[in-house]
Amino acid sequence: MNYTWNWGIFWELNPEGTGTYLDMLLMGLRWTLATAALAAAIALVFGSIIGVIRTLPHRGLVLAGDAWVEFFRNIPLLVQLFLWYFVLPELLPKAAGTWLKTLPNASFWTGAIGVGLFMSSRVAEQVKAGIRSLPRGQSLAGTALGLTTAQTYRYILLPMAFRIILPPLTSELLNTVKNTSVALTIGLMELTARTRAMQEYSFQVFEAFTAATLIYLALNAALTFLMRRLERAVAVPGYVTGK
């Protein structure tokens, strides 16, 4: 293999004038984290609302919830990001469109919201499955106690459902982190994009990609660890969910 390795490259200065190549990658990691955090929050909020809506005894609402999930699940994330980034500003009234286009860090906001909405359809599926997995007697008991539908969800169904779906939600969180890399197509300089840039500046392809791989692995391990701790912290004594 006639490839010249140079692991010292990470301590050399990058041509962007932002410090070393390592600093450049870590800056990318910061954008990845920020985008993933906002996207995860959006996915959790919208996913929970839509997931709950789909279990309500109201046909119109269920239909609307289903439509939401089908829309965000059946279009590739990349295409969705293009829709929000390139198409949406053109379709809005002129003033709103210009405001969107000139927004500082537009690719960050678009990326985070786009990934968040995309992931919300997956979270909605989990929330719905979690609520459905509870014995029917639980919601009947709520009604029998005189609770309203909202109270039944708030005090009986959701606290259990969220605990049950915590493990799959962990994988969706990891997917959210991974999916933020797609936002490099709309110009977000997150970790994968910085890795690419480092490769183009320095020609050290494999060092750059190896570093990014290790960072993603570490990030995955850290998030998995934190979620496991959360699982244990909120576990209901005597109620074993899964393994």
Place this chain on the structure above:
Amino acid sequence: MFQFDFDIILKTLPYLLKEGMVFTLTLTALAAFGGLVLGTVLALMRLSTLPGLALFATGYVNLMRSLPLVLVIFWFYFLVPYIGQAILRTERPVEVGAFASALITFTLFEAAYFSEIMRAGIQSVPKGQLSAGYALGLTYRQVMSYVVVPQALRNMLPVILTQTIVLFQDTSLVYVISITDFLGAASKVAQRDGRLIEMYIFAAFVYFLISFLASLLVRRLQARTAIIR
């Protein structure tokens, strides 16, 4: 207000379908097939009693599943020429076509996901079936290929097809290495003619239609093939 121009779509439709969609569908089909075969092998390795094999398969699957697809696409885009060089013992890195590069990437990446599906499928086959196979004097290979894997495939068919729909959508990410798949073709027209709105909405519509109809079919298949236990 914006005027949607259907003409541009009609005019470029043959190009979009023949250049783009054919690439996307071929890549999806071949990568799904290759990924399923490789994934089944990985699942068998993972469930095997040889610790080395199990460890390797587990490591491979976990590594692939922890990385963003975009990064993996870049990895293989640069790595495959060197691997080719090592295998073929040539002077310089082998030039690999765009299609081959994408196919290798998606096959190896999807294998990790298919292996998890097949592992669940294999584990869903009752243990008695395995014992019965051995009692009949079948070898490990025969038990797996005639008894366990066929049932695992059948049990997991809906999940496998759903994963294939995900793969179909994911192939759009070859955009990052400038390959002309369906989205790439739409994007080329969009940029050449300044028709971003029409082309991207149309692309979204086509992806939606195919994925939605396919998932409806999967749901029907699931209802029909479900075994009542």
